[in-house]
Amino acid sequence: MLMWLRMAPALHLIFLLIIHRVSSADWGVNYSPTQICVLKNSTITISCTFTYPTPGYQVMKVFWNIDQVKQGEELADLSNNSEYSQRLQYLGDKQQNCTVRLSHVTKKDEHEYYFKFITDVTEGKWIGIPGVRLSVTDLQLESPERVTEGDSVRLTCKSSCKLTDTPTFIWYRNSHTLTNIGDELNIRSVSRREAGHYSCGVQGQTYISPAVYLDVTYAPDTPVISISGSAVMMEGDSVTLSCSSDSNPPAQISWFKGETSVGSGRIFSISKISSDDSGEYKCRARNEHGEKYSDPVTLDVQYPPRNISVSISGSAVIMSGDSVTLNCSSDSNPPAEINWFKGETSVGSGRIFNISKISSDDSGEYKCRARNGHGEKYFDPVTLNVQYPPRSVSVSISGSAVIMSGDSVTLNCSSDSNPPAEISWFKGETSVGSGRIFSISKISSDDSGEYKCRARNDLGEKYSDPVTLDVQCARFVSCSPAFPVGFAVGVFVGGASATISAVLYFCLSKRKSRRSAVKESEVR
16 A cells, blocks of 8 residues: 655655654555445445554544545545535544444445544644545346246346445345345246246345346136126126136137137127027137137026917828827027917927827817916917818708698708718609708608718718608598598598508509599598
8 A cells, every 4th residue: 555644845854754763654544445335325334544653743633535625725524525424424533543434325425535634743644545445336136027937037136346245135026025145036937926026135234226027927827707797697688798817918808609709808798688699608818828718608598488389290181080299389598388278278288289099079279388487478379170071960850740741841961070061962862952951842742751961071971861751641632533431531540650651652652643633531
């Protein structure tokens, strides 16, 4: 270390040295160390000792100076500087110790510091040159801006100069102290949990480096869908689906109904939902590291029965004895309960209503009703028209039970058939008319005989049992001069039925011959 003695003329100095028998080796200032590097805002202590010839000299004044700045003709006393007066503390004495303490150091404090002392001997002054060089540093954190989950990461805490004291570096993540010690922080396989703001400091010091954000990127986690609104969705409701997925960078969200893309963004809304919107929905989260699909969620849009219809299986023409199946279909959610009605009478339930060996009794109007928890609806009735050939063909006679010559007689033919039968009339084997009604006005003995009707439709025909018209004469008719009245009376007396038959036979025979005149006689 070079030290110098500032005294007036050289001859005078030589004289003093000779008189007091001293040398420059008796004067000096020693700094330890001469290069100091400290953190901003820290407190430093500059260790210092000084020597001068003793006895013979008494130190009168001691002070510190920076950069040999003068105040007038003399070096400036640092303690008189307003920027240092509150922070500089002299810890030494006027004997040998010149140690000084400086607190709250900043970059402005980077100077070369000198100690000077003045003795009671004129020109007996000494300044320690060179001085102590003070460097003030901050801490800077070096780290990658972005890493991918699973990567190895190194963070380094750096200063602009090598700190004088052997520092113990400590680390912080999001202001929480980590257990790692050292100027490097190594993470072998970084996870998303280790993302955050990192900073470093020195143990025992208040200064902490500016924080650096470690951005850990990763592929999307499996997305999750949440549904807002009622658990039971009715037609016309509004429904909002929300897709959430943890990823870095934030994932792009897409929506699918089945395999069809229907939208994008974290929120998917359907206003006035309809049954067409029912189905499975899922969302996809995708970023540069990968993609994931959510589990599907089902939108089950409920509504009352609608579009109800009935179909009939089998031939268009329903014949007696056929099997007929009615099928009721209905669009509804939840599925409707189906009931069947013939007219207003309940006859069955279920989508299928079957009639095996249908009969005419089954003819009529049928309708189905679809009902669920949201309403009910009936289908327009369908008619089962069971066709069959004529049956139960019979003839009835209107009028008196006793048919007298000259009466009017009406025969009525009834028949059960579908379609309605065509009616024909026969006297014996001879066709005598058609239509359900067969009338004879002013009946005569010629009209006597067996009559029957025939009912016929496309499916068959049937004859009624014959009925006999027995026309009785109101008065005795002499059909021949040779026919004795006594015979007629006698036969009549012999028996009423035999008499009528005999008379009718005789009269009919004579009328047919048209050969003799009719002679009326009283029959008593």
